[in-house]
Amino acid sequence: MSGTDRTREADLAPGPxxxxxxxxxxxxxxxxxxAMLNCGLTELRLVRPRDGWPSEKAEAAASGARQVIEGVRLFDTTQEAVADLQRVYATTARPRGMVKPVVTxxxxxAELRAEAAAGHRAGLLFGPERSGLVNDDIAxxxxxLTVPLNxxxxxxNLAQAVLLVGHAWFLAADATAPRKLETGPGExxxxAEIVNFFERLEAALDETGFLWPPEKRPTMVRNLRNLFHRIAPTEGEVNTLHGIISALRGGKKGGGGT
Incomplete structure (x- = not known):
């Protein structure tokens, strides 16, 4: 899915x-x-990357996430990579018998947001692509942290895991409405404009005999009005509807106008 708008600056809290x-x-x-930058995460730490660093292949695959790539920090051991952090989550599907909380x-x-609000630093551990984290890292x-899946x-894969966890972090503070109506240009x-359209439409339907029989006319009119109210037309759309009525009545061809 595309949708990047580089003119918008996201107001994002420091993430893990x-x-x-x-x-x-x-x-x-x-x-x-x-995946990280999709979710507003910018700090990437690498422990013993097999093919070394920097990496042209990594930069190409990042698809513009240069902020993350340019800020990468390298470490020789996991212990060094987490030394300055106050809370760490190990992503694994297998706690391996350790007495440790397991969270979604x-x-x-939610916990990471609370840690950030308290000014604490946190981290998310992800293991190698093939084998995952070893016990010493989980310790x-x-x-x-385990993702509920089939x-x-x-x-x-590694990027999928980061995206799922990162998206949960992003959603924990996201205020996007679960449903909204996207509107186009125009007021x-x-x-008054809508009622004027209703009156012209109903007059045209009376001429054709559509609003028949008379005793059903009030209900039919209300249904039509409710339908167009749900659409919430703009001024331009109402003008187009007027043009349709004119065309159906045998007026000039072409959209718009009353």
Whole structure:
């Protein structure tokens, strides 16, 4: 899905660091960077990237997420990568018998938001593409983060995992309405303009005998008016509707006008 508007500056709270342990392919690191910036996360830390750093393949796969790529920090060990953090979540599908809280992305996001509000630094650990985190890495975390998925097929690639967790972080503070009406250019038509259209439409329907029998006319008229009120037409759209009425009555061809 596209939709990037580089003229808009997002007002985003500092997010948790994303820490990739032993990432293998530069392309995967780049796709992680892209997923991160989608969700307003900008701090990427790499522990022992197999193919070295910097990586032209990572930069190409990042698809413009240069802010993340240019800020990458390298570490030799996981312990060093989390040393300055106060809370760490290990993303894993298998807590492996350790006594450790296991949370969903939504729960982790709520906790991470609270940590950020308190001025604490946090991080998200992601293991290598093939094997995931080892026990010693998970032991450094305060909680294990597991994504609820189809138990018969729950494998995710690295960028998918980062995107799911990052999106939960973003949603935890997002105020987007769950449903809204996208409007085009033009001002909404006034009630007077809409009533004028109704009167012309109903007169035209009377001429054709559509509003028949007489005893059903009031209900039919109300239904038509309710229909057009739900559409919430603009001034230009009302003019177009007037033009349709004129054309159906045998007027001049061409849209618009009353």
């Amino acid at each position: 660091a994303v820490i990739l342990i032993d990432p293998q392919l530069g392309e995967n690191i780049g796709m992680v960077a892209r 992305p939504a729960q982790a996001a 450094l975390a305060d909680a294990a 138990p018969a097929f729950s494998s995710l 909404p038509a006034s009630k």
